[in-house]
Amino acid sequence: MHGHIGGAEQGTPAEYVYKLWLGNGITTVREPGCMNGVDWCVSEARRSAANTITAPRIFAYAAFGFKERTPMTRPEQAREWVREMKARGIVGMKCFGYRPDVLEAAFAELKKQGMRSACHHAQLDVARVNVLTTARWGLTSMEHWYGLPEALFDDRTVQDYPPAYNYNNEADRFGQAGRLWAQAATRGSDKYEAVIGELLKLDFTIDPTFTIYNAARDLMRARRADWHEEYTLPSLWDFYTPNRDHHGSFFFDWGTEDEVAWRGNYARWMAFVNDYKNRGGRVTVGSDSGFIYQLYGFGTIQELELLREAGFHPLEVIRSATLYGAQALGEEQRLGSIEPGKFADLVVLKENPLANLKVLYGTGHIRLGDDGKVHRVGGVEYTIKDGIVFDAKQLLADVRRMVADEKAKRHIERLPQP
Numbered sequence: 574m575h576g577h578i579g580g581a582e583q584g585t586p587a588e589y590v591y592k593l594w595l596g597n598g599i600t601t602v603r604e605p606g607c608m609n610g611v612d613w614c615v616s617e618a619r620r621s622a623a624n625t626i627t628a629p630r631i632f633a634y635a636a637f638g639f640k641e642r643t644p645m646t647r648p649e650q651a652r653e654w655v656r657e658m659k660a661r662g663i664v665g666m667k668c669f670g671y672r673p674d675v676l677e678a679a680f681a682e683l684k685k686q687g688m689r690s691a692c693h694h695a696q697l698d699v700a701r702v703n704v705l706t707t708a709r710w711g712l713t714s715m716e717h718w719y720g721l722p723e724a725l726f727d728d729r730t731v732q733d734y735p736p737a738y739n740y741n742n743e744a745d746r747f748g749q750a751g752r753l754w755a756q757a758a759t760r761g762s763d764k765y766e767a768v769i770g771e772l773l774k775l776d777f778t779i780d781p782t783f784t785i786y787n788a789a790r791d792l793m794r795a796r797r798a799d800w801h802e803e804y805t806l807p808s809l810w811d812f813y814t815p816n817r818d819h820h821g822s823f824f825f826d827w828g829t830e831d832e833v834a835w836r837g838n839y840a841r842w843m844a845f846v847n848d849y850k851n852r853g854g855r856v857t858v859g860s861d862s863g864f865i866y867q868l869y870g871f872g873t874i875q876e877l878e879l880l881r882e883a884g885f886h887p888l889e890v891i892r893s894a895t896l897y898g899a900q901a902l903g904e905e906q907r908l909g910s911i912e913p914g915k916f917a918d919l920v921v922l923k924e925n926p927l928a929n930l931k932v933l934y935g936t937g938h939i940r941l942g943d944d945g946k947v948h949r950v951g952g953v954e955y956t957i958k959d960g961i962v963f964d965a966k967q968l969l970a971d972v973r974r975m976v977a978d979e980k981a982k983r984h985i986e987r988l989p990q991p
């Protein structure tokens with residue numbers, strides 16, 4: 574539900590991203606933003622739908638007001654933007670916040686056009702438009718978690734920012750984000766219950782993307798994940814490496830205090846998401862990989878593990894990854910379950926992911942065999958999309974070759990370490 578197709582700044586060709594996705598069993602991706610260009614994104618979605626490229630099915634959502642003409646100042650411009658996107662083949666809107674009157678008009682037009690929406694409520698606008706505001710206007714899914722603690726404030730209306738806070742300094746942005754959930758209404762309070770109740774009534778979808786912030790609570794683990802050496806392109810590794818100009822590479826001086834704050838953030842956030850699910854709320858699986866040491870495909874499997882950590886039963890995790898995703902896309906008639914009349918999308922493997930979600934990782938799971946030797950088991954064998962059978966292990970072998978080729982070109986054997 575949150576899959577960007579990489580791009581020039583990461584040095585990640587679409588083929589690389591698609592093969593990582595299919596190789597980890599992903600058959601459908603919502604592209605929230607189409608940052609490589611609206612027309613390119615729509616063209617990729619059409620080529621995938623026609624099965625002329627090796628790629629998951631793509632739902633193209635355009636980013637509202639992002640690098641588009643001049644800033645919108647009148648509601649009518651938002652309505653025009655939505656109509657133009659629809660005419661170009663876009664099926665939904667991704668937004669980060671905007672001037673409230675303009676943004677509200679966009680939601681009204683989306684509704685009229687039968688289009689869906691996703692919002693990352695960026696801190697720049699969240700004091701005047703939080704998750705409840707946009708949900709009331711018709712937002713269909715919230716991304717990540719920003720805007721939710723703000724909707725839950727009961728002893729303040731603005732986050733406790735330090736005076737020198739600068740959103741464009743990502744050490745500030747992500748460091749203070751890690752201190753945000755502690756400022757929200759506590760679990761079980763009247764405010765907490767009221768927010769859950771209203772979001773449920775609005776049939777709202779939460780797409781948490783727990784995985785993309787995982788490095789913030791355990792940087793060493795994220796940097797040394799099993800898959801990096803063989804599957805992460807050196808150009809993407811460069812992009813992840815601490816750098817003031819790269820989005821998500823904010824580990825300038827990231828230490829114990831930041832990680833501990835983020836662990837507390839996760840505990841509160843996960844509890845909310847699990848409560849929402851238990852009351853009947855729709856929670857989906859997104860990843861946002863390509864940033865912050867999270868790799869395409871692998872990040873999605875990690876998201877399944879994080880939903881499990883939040884309290885989901887493995888069956889609830891699988892439902893979030895399948896049927897709930899299809900519902901959030903408005904595609905449950907065609908996708909999301911194995912039923913007559915739907916697309917033949919299946920994942921085939923030799924292990925049981927309900928017993929251990931790790932067997933879904935392309936790198937598999939480590940197990941000591943009866944022979945006394947340590948083996949790698951699992952990994953998806955076949956990913957079937959629209960009835961077409963892809964050899965998942967072959968796709969991942971292609972990715973390993975792409976990585977090895979780039980290393981050879983750079984005359985390096987391993988990813989550079991500081």
Ligand SMILES: [Zn+2]
Binds near residue numbers: 575577605861
């Ligand atoms: Zn994103």
